[in-house]
Amino acid sequence: xxxxTQIPAALxxxxxxxxxxxCSFTDSAxxxxxxxxxDPGKGLTSLLLIQSSQREQTSGRLNASLDKSSGRxxxxxxxxxxxxxxTYLCAVELANFGxxxxxxxxxxxxxxxx
Amino acid sequence: EAQVTQNPRYLITVTGKKLTVTCSQNMNxxxxxxxxxxxxxxxxxxxxxxxxxxxxxxxxxxxxxxxRKEKRNFPLILESPSPNQTSLYFCxxxxxxxxxxxxxxxxxxxxxx
Numbered sequence: 001x002x003x004x005t006q007i008p009a010a011l012x013x014x015x016x017x018x019x020x021x022x023c024s025f026t027d028s029a030x031x032x033x034x035x036x037x038x039d040p041g042k043g044l045t046s047l048l049l050i051q052s053s054q055r056e057q058t059s060g061r062l063n064a065s066l067d068k069s070s071g072r073x074x075x076x077x078x079x080x081x082x083x084x085x086x087t088y089l090c091a092v093e094l095a096n097f098g099x100x101x102x103x104x105x106x107x108x109x110x111x112x113x114x
Numbered sequence: 115e116a117q118v119t120q121n122p123r124y125l126i127t128v129t130g131k132k133l134t135v136t137c138s139q140n141m142n143x144x145x146x147x148x149x150x151x152x153x154x155x156x157x158x159x160x161x162x163x164x165x166x167x168x169x170x171x172x173x174x175x176x177x178x179x180x181x182r183k184e185k186r187n188f189p190l191i192l193e194s195p196s197p198n199q200t201s202l203y204f205c206x207x208x209x210x211x212x213x214x215x216x217x218x219x220x221x222x223x224x225x226x227x
Contacts, residue, residue: 043220
């Protein structure tokens with residue numbers, strides 16, 4: 001059974017710093033990995049999708065990497081801003097024809113201190 | 115705008131009173147799914163559908179029903195809600211072919227008293 005872990009559960013950093021969020025998964029036979037952002041009481045916003053054949057994806061100040069063999073992904077946020085405060089979730093989709101469900105981690109709650 | 119629309123956003127109901135949460139997507143996606151989110155447990159899949167008239171159970175299907183009569187709609191039905199179904203619910207959709215990831219709705223916060 002796929003398990004996804006995100007450590008730490010919460011993180012506070014001063015504005016302007018670069019930071020890294022971690023995600024680990026137990027089954028390396030994944031189809032892709034997706035990072036989401038969730039604001040309090042709101043839905044999930046997709047940030048980056050990394051396909052299993054890729055090593056990283058970039059969007060603006062965000063960079064996500066994937067190492068399937070070690071079961072790890074990182075989300076790098078450059079020059080953090082107060083607007084980056086949110087909960088960040090990673091989710092993996094197993095390479096299993098049929099139910100393409102996502103298995104989620106429980107998230108890292110990020111607070112950027114002005 | 116490409117999106118998944120859920121209604122209602124908030125719902126308070128009483129135990130045993132049947133309710134339906136609607137989900138609609140405008141991206142012609144084949145695959146749709148429902149998740150619930152609970153503190154400390156993360157998001158867990160309730161039901162999914164790979165196409166019209168094709169549905170199957172996820173990890174936590176007890177107490178829920180779904181239907182997929184049209185490609186764009188995937189309602190979640192609670193025939194007899196109970197307090198342990200109080201949760202935040204999300205609908206998601208994706209394309210069946212390719213590797214495009216998922217689009218999620220804004221969520222429905224359900225409270226059963």
